[in-house]
Amino acid sequence: MRSDEKGMTLIVKTITRLTVGLILLYGIYIVLHGHLSPGGGFAGGVIIALSFINLMLAFGKETALKKLSEAWVSTIESFGALMFLTIALLGFTGGYFFFNFFLNKGKPFTLFSAGIIPLCNIAISLEVGAGLFAIFAVLALYNGSRKKE
Amino acid sequence: MSVYILCLVLFCVGLHCVLRKRNIIKIIIGLGIIEYAVNLFFVLTGYRAQGRAPILARDQEILNMVDPLPQALVLTSIVIGLAVTALIVAIAIRIYEKYGTFDITQIRRLRG
């Protein structure tokens, strides 16, 4: 009898091994180009979280949690939110909350432009990605522990 | 005008689901349909005639753009809906563990 907790079939595991790194890379691309094309922090963070959830679905909870343990996830989430708040507070140096204090802002079509927006996107993606993975890990983990009794 | 009426019809479908279904999971899905309907309505109010996506491209000349502000607001609203759905699903799982059923007519210990 196939034990259900070890993940899915061999085909799914092989394809996941090939594609999960590409999904993570795609998510990072959407986060970094958030000020030039649609996407940004939220959408990119969700895709990054989905790459880890893909690992969890294909290989089972233990393997995915070995890659990214629960304590780390909670730390990354709080750290992302605090980084966002720090960037906003650093705007006080320009005189206002959330002020855009970097040098080159507003050159169209270049990657290193638009002031604090890419930094905010990175912070948001850390928080949203870690949060979504934590939610999924807690819900999946909880169901498993109840089934054991 | 007809698209707005259809959005309100979708909202009423979701509301009927929240009000009349007995399974907790169906109530959660109805709540999701309500949120989709309102977000869709909000985005559709931004449409301008002959408008294009509000993104500057290096090689094209864009004359009319649709309104970009509702798109940003709906992004926030979708994330809020995600947070509420995650919380309600976690509560529903724990309710199943404590009460043993998903039927809301059986989950009525608080009354009066």
Add this chain to the structure above:
Amino acid sequence: MTLPIFVIIPLGAAFLISLLGKRVKYVADILANLGALSLFTFSLYSIVSISTKGVIVYKMGGWMPPIGIAMVLDGLTVFMLVTVNLVSLVVTLYSVNYMQKYTDKWKFYTLFMLMLAGMNGVVITGDLFNLFVFLEIASIASYALVAFGTEAEELEASFKYAVMGSVASTFVLLGIAILYSYTSTLNMADMSLTLSRGASGYLVNFVAVLFLMGFGLKAALVPFHAWLPDAHPSAPAPISAMLSGVLIKSLGVYALARVLYNVFGMNIVFSNILMFLGALSMMVGVLLAIAQFDLKRLLAYHSISQIGYVVLGLGLGTPLGILGGLFHLFNHSIFKSLLFLNSGAVEYAAGTRDLNSMGGLNQKMPVTGATSFIASMAIAGIPPFNGFFSKLIIIFAAAEAGRMGYAFSAVVASILTLASFMKVQKLAFFGTLNESLEKIKEVPLLMRLSMIILALICVAGGLLIVPFFRTFLQSAVDTLLSGKSYADAVFGAIK
């Protein structure tokens, strides 16, 4: 002054507690109490700064409103800030000891600080969608806090509250979407200018009904009150005090008053509807409360009734009516929080919420008994406590406006409230000590301290109404009465 400080401090405290709370031992308590204390001092400072500088507008990020988000500090905002931060300071002091009985105190403090950030944000913002975002932050934190003990009944109450609250928020979002598509701006001051310029026909009435449904559910007005008697008793006692004391006022009554008075402009139809709903809430709340024997459920029904008083006062629209309504809002925050903290103290010491199994607690818990007596006298409207003065002002205002029926119903509701709290005092505190309660002791120091602070404010609010409070309330009343000239005040204050 920098207005975002009211949102930065609780958000920073929440995420710092979430990062450090389970590693270092007492950091959650210290950070939360420091945060609440600093917020309270800033809100007191804002009273001073508004009396010297007038309306203060803060542009977020330096962007000029109506393109940018503006935060506005005027009389009503200062009034709500002081109320919210005062009650939250006392509740954080109380929950240092009370939450020892639950696991994971740092999770409680994180959610509590997020709820506080949401409430402060709703009050200081001048932008309608920003108000919706902060409203959702506070609401989601409160759904999680109601379910904090994860007993079966708490989960059921939290599920009901969450579903009903989410549907109400979608009504509010629908209203904001329709308003945005008509006026193409989100700033409240600009929106009121645009709405008064053109004839919008049925649109303002439709959106006002949507907002009444949405914010009315958050404020627990009577057709939309069904979540409150389940949610408020199930929460831990400090959270019940916060929910009943400030959340339903900051998210419900304040938002409704701001939108109806300053953005739409009050007319006779809205006024009649608000007065009718207020009177209905008064009567239904107190009639359902008389039959209760669960202490916290009885207090929750009385919350519905007292919010009816506030909405009746605000709906009258006359200067005296609005003064009575806002003063009763402040008083209700103080004495309802005190009553919920007392019920929490009784539960902490005696382990029960059922009135039939309590008796003679005055002998064993003198501080709790005395403060509970003061709060019961205040809510029933006995002089010289603060509840008497605010109810008197509302009844006078209703009689002065010629609405004798509403004044009479307010008097009847007050008499029934007195009867209900006589029952509570007799069954719980006076009388002979129940045998099962022989070994209980008085609650720890911080819980006693927070209850004594609130009781002192109850007494002081009654005695000091004329000299000090009158100016404090009058600026709030003037802001609401100025109606659409809120827009001129805001645009005049932007540099």
